[in-house]
Amino acid sequence: MTQQSSQLSAVNTAETKQAALSTQSVTLAYEQNVIAKDLSVDIPHGKFTVIVGPNGCGKSTLLRALSRLLVPQSGEILLNGENIHHQSTREVAKKLGLLPQSAIAPDGIKVIDLVSRGRFPHQKWFQPWSEADQNAVELAMQATGVIDYAELNVDQLSGGQRQRVWVAMALAQETSLLLLDEPTTYLDIAHQIELMDLFQDLNQIQGHTLVAVLHDLNHACRYADHLIMIKSGQVIATGAPNEIVTEEIIQQVFGLSCLILADPVSNTPLIIPRGRKTAN
Numbered sequence: 001m002t003q004q005s006s007q008l009s010a011v012n013t014a015e016t017k018q019a020a021l022s023t024q025s026v027t028l029a030y031e032q033n034v035i036a037k038d039l040s041v042d043i044p045h046g047k048f049t050v051i052v053g054p055n056g057c058g059k060s061t062l063l064r065a066l067s068r069l070l071v072p073q074s075g076e077i078l079l080n081g082e083n084i085h086h087q088s089t090r091e092v093a094k095k096l097g098l099l100p101q102s103a104i105a106p107d108g109i110k111v112i113d114l115v116s117r118g119r120f121p122h123q124k125w126f127q128p129w130s131e132a133d134q135n136a137v138e139l140a141m142q143a144t145g146v147i148d149y150a151e152l153n154v155d156q157l158s159g160g161q162r163q164r165v166w167v168a169m170a171l172a173q174e175t176s177l178l179l180l181d182e183p184t185t186y187l188d189i190a191h192q193i194e195l196m197d198l199f200q201d202l203n204q205i206q207g208h209t210l211v212a213v214l215h216d217l218n219h220a221c222r223y224a225d226h227l228i229m230i231k232s233g234q235v236i237a238t239g240a241p242n243e244i245v246t247e248e249i250i251q252q253v254f255g256l257s258c259l260i261l262a263d264p265v266s267n268t269p270l271i272i273p274r275g276r277k278t279a280n
Contacts, residue, residue: 018045018080018081019042019043019044019045019078020043020044020045020046020079020080020176020177020209021042021043021066021077021078021079021080021096021177021209021211022040022041022042022043022077022078023039023040023041023062023065023066023072023075023076023077023078024040024075024076024077024078025038025039025040025074025075025076026038026039026040026065026072026073026074026075026076026077027039027072027073027074027075028058028061028062028065028070028072028073028233029073030061034073034233035058035061035233036058036061036062036233036234037233038075039058039062039075039233039234039235040075040235041062041228041235041238043066043177043209043211043226044209044226045209046203046207046209047203047209047210047225047226048199048200048203048204048210048212048223048224048225048226049209049210049211049212049224049225049226049227049228050211050212050213050214050219050220050223050224050226050227050228051063051211051212051213051214051228051230052213052214052215052217052220052227052228052229052230052253053229053230053231053236053253053254054231054253054254054255057230057231057232057233058230058232058233059213059230060101060181060182060213061233062213062230063179063181063211063213064181065077066179066211067096067098067179068084068085068089068092068096069098071085079092079095079096079177080095090121091121093120093121093173093175094121094122094173094174094175095175095176095177096175096177096178096179097118097170097171097173097175097177097178097179098170098178098179098181099163099166099167099170099178099179099180099181099183100181101181101182101185102185102186103166105154105155105162105165107155108153108155109153109154110150110151110152110153110154111141111146111149111150111151111152111153111154111157111165112137112141112150112151114154114165114166114169115137115140115141115146115165115168115169115172116133116137116172117169117172118136118137118140118168118169118170118171118172118173119133119136119137119172119173121173122136122173122174136172136174137168137172139171140168140169140171140172141168143168143171143202143206144164144165144167144168144171144198145164145198146161146164146165146168149161149165158191159186159187159191160187160188160190160191160194160195163183163184163187163191163195164195164198167183167195167198167199167202171202175208176207176208176209177208177209177210177211178202178208178209178210178211179210179211179212180199180210180211180212180213181212181213182213182214182215183195183199183212183214184196184214184216184219185215192216192219196219196222196223199212199223200223212224217245217250217254217271218263218270218271220241221241221245221263221268221269221270221271222263222265222266222268224241225240225241226238226239226240227239227240227241227244227245229244229249229253230253231252231253236249236252236253237249237253241268241269242268242269245260245269245271246260247259247260250271256273257273257274257275258271258272258273258274259271259272259274260272
């Protein structure tokens with residue numbers, strides 16, 4: 001191997017190891033209410049990362065910090081190795097898309113118009129709508145299966161369909177990184193699976209790096225290839241579900257006595273609560 005080839009190999013290895021998004025010893029708080037202190041997490045490139053933990057542990061607060069909506073009291077949030085708060089809002093929006101919890105569309109807005117709002121970071125003052133904008137919107141709607149709803153009002157759609165429209169808007173931003181805050185909340189089980197399958201396709205087929213906050217541990221184990229388990233604002237365990245999900249860890253994080261079996265469909269950990277009557 002030549003010296004130049006060796007140097008290029010070292011550079012590529014370093015880029016692969018660098019996290020897409022990370023927190024470096026951050027303290028997160030709302031006024032005087034500290035949610036997390038000295039918290040460090042890494043979001044690996046090209047993975048589907050899921051953050052889990054009990055209610056009030058700081059999951060959504062962490063996601064708000066990662067998406068630049070919450071400024072840490074101390075420490076840094078790094079996006080592709082650079083402080084996210086040293087980058088402009090428009091530049092961040094070109095790299096990172098967010099599907100917030102319980103997103104609400106303006107009254108009477110059509111699906112095509114809501115998805116088109118994802119092109120905002122790429123437009124400049126007085127710049128006309130371009131063919132690139134149109135192509136990005138159409139591809140996003142095709143990927144999420146909402147192209148047939150283009151002329152319908154968003155408020156005419158079911159909960160699962162609306163979630164897909166919001167995902168399409170995020171995809172229209174053409175970012176490589178998508179953050180999802182409890183995306184399956186209020187959806188029935190069929191729509192939950194439909195949406196999680198879509199996220200898995202976006203990750204595995206289209207190459208998006210995904211980060212989601214989920215409540216359902218079995219969904220997290222089945223779909224994530226990188227899991228972050230949090231309790232009281234601190235990381236308890238991180239890694240692949242098959243490596244870190246144990247009965248002891250679930251007891252430690254959630255206070256739940258359970259059995260861990262192999263999911264017969266995905267061969268990922270399947271968590272069976274024992275319940276108080278069967279705990280012994």
